Amino acid sequence: MPMLRVEALTRRFGGLVAVGNVALDLHVGEVHAVIGTNGAGKSTLINMLSGEIAASSGRIHFDGQDITGWSQPRRALAGVGRSYQRTTIFPEFTVHENCRLAAQAAHAKPWALWQASAACERSNAAAHAALEAAGLADEALRIAGTMSHGGKRQLEVAMCLATSPRVLLLDEPLAGMGAEETDRMLSLLQRLKASHAVLLVEHDMDAVFRIADRITVMVNGSVIATGEPGYIRTHPEVLTAYLGDHEAAH
DSSP: OOSEEEEEEEEEETTEEEEEEEEEEEOTTOEEEEEOOTTSSHHHHHHHHHTSSOOSEEEEEETTEEOTTOOHHHHHHHTEEEEOSSOOOOTTSBHHHHHHHHHHHHTOOTTOTTSOGGGOHHHHHHHHHHHHHHTOGGGTTSBGGGSOHHHHHHHHHHHHHTTOOSEEEEESTTTTOOHHHHHHHHHHHHHHTTTSEEEEEOSOHHHHHHHOSEEEEEETTEEEEEEOHHHHHTOHHHIIIIIHHHHHTO
């Protein structure tokens, strides 16, 4: 059973169909990439999956439950985590504090008025585990704002992990990265897929074909192809609509 399944998902904005009749499965053990040109509907799709935009029609199932009508906070608490295109860290706090705050938001204790939030054992343990998983344990005491761009993106993934997700929705985590930073992020995703279902929205085609187990291609809000990278590379509609002659030559 897929960890997350999408059936006939559609979002209309007036007369515009931003996402039309999309079907998608996310499985633990796989990185499933969604690619497409600007305006293809990728960001709208990821916002619908996370609960930030409501579906006009269609269904979303998470771990066997219909979550189509669930709010974004309820989905996050259930295990649907996401990162954003723009950096969303707290730059003046340490790397550990960023992760602790994320964990604390996911496991709030509003009744514990006598306890300093920084002393919460559960939040601190979750933050430490997330930093270990993201390869940032040695950076725990560093001020987040002083990290490199790639380091900040890595921290965002760690903050997501601190909420104990089972699905990771990653919106362009490689944007603006150099080759070395990209390699580190791809290594992280390779490790994370063993215990998570990963959806990757990304424009870096070289990175996508290196890391993705399956690829879905969107054009004008609709899916034109889904399959393994080798299938997508040679798919005529994909070559025409998106990848172009450069990929066909490879």
